[in-house]
Amino acid sequence: xxxxxxxxxxxxxxxxxxxxxxxxxxxxxxxxxxxxxxxxxxxxxxxxxxxxxxxxxxxxxxxxxxxxxxxxxxxxxxxxxxxxxxxxxxxxxxxxxxxxxxxxxxxxxxxxxxxxxxxxxxxxxxxxxxxxxxxxxxxxxxxxxxxxxxxxxxxxxxxxxxxxxxxxxxxxxxxxxxxxxxxxxxxxxxxxxxxxxxxxxxxxxxxxxxxxxxxxxxxxxxxxxxxxx
Numbered sequence: 001x002x003x004x005x006x007x008x009x010x011x012x013x014x015x016x017x018x019x020x021x022x023x024x025x026x027x028x029x030x031x032x033x034x035x036x037x038x039x040x041x042x043x044x045x046x047x048x049x050x051x052x053x054x055x056x057x058x059x060x061x062x063x064x065x066x067x068x069x070x071x072x073x074x075x076x077x078x079x080x081x082x083x084x085x086x087x088x089x090x091x092x093x094x095x096x097x098x099x100x101x102x103x104x105x106x107x108x109x110x111x112x113x114x115x116x117x118x119x120x121x122x123x124x125x126x127x128x129x130x131x132x133x134x135x136x137x138x139x140x141x142x143x144x145x146x147x148x149x150x151x152x153x154x155x156x157x158x159x160x161x162x163x164x165x166x167x168x169x170x171x172x173x174x175x176x177x178x179x180x181x182x183x184x185x186x187x188x189x190x191x192x193x194x195x196x197x198x199x200x201x202x203x204x205x206x207x208x209x210x211x212x213x214x215x216x217x218x219x220x221x222x223x224x225x226x227x228x229x
Contacts, residue, residue: 048077051108052088056212058103061124061174061186063149064094064114070211073109086111098149117148121176121184132192133182140205141183150175151211152185154195157203165222166205169194171215 055074058067067073068091088094088109097114107113118124121131138144146152154170170191177184183206187195198204 049080049083050075050077050089051083052076052091052094054103054105054107054109056105058099059174059211060099060102061149061176062099062211063117063147064097064099066149066211067099067109068092068094072211078108084108084110088114124176125186128188129186130189130192131176131184132187132195133184134195134199134204136181136183136204136206138181140203141178141181142206142208144181146175146178146183146206146208148175148177151209151213152183152206153209154185154198155205155207156198157205159203163222165220167220168218169198171218172209172213 052073053076054072056072058072062072073091088111094109094114096116098117100113100115103109103113125131142152151172151174153168154173155166156169157166158164170187173191174186175183176186185195195204
């Protein structure tokens, strides 16, 4: 009787030990799997991602094509954990979009910053802005190569009088639309009046400028300084 009881007890202890070893092995395997997944997650989060960041200020309404072609962005490596949701990684993705808000240098470019151009001109105007149409021939509008989203400087040729002059009267005017020879510019009410007066009385020429160009002292050209006198 004693032998039978001892045999059962031995078998019970042996079974318990085996089960304990199996449980320990399974726990070790699960721990290794968890650690491997955690390490991969950390590595993926820390892995660098190349994203588009504003290099210069990007004004509201500027086309994505202008941003991509004019060097208004730079590619920067950031950790995935630091990349904003919807950040652009390919400049070609900006095609067909416009800046919905003003974007400042160092800001990551995301799909919430750019979107389809608003239909009509009114949504593109703030309280102090106006849309004014200036009729121009092809040479006066840079050979018809100006497109919506570009920036231009406005020159006026004052041909009447004894001393004709060409004067730059406005700088960094935003082109809202171009239809045939009609160029629509975004302006203040005063600028709109100046453009209307010049268009009706003198000759207007536009010069295309890069969005990053600084505002300079408006030049004046007449016969004297043209010939160096």
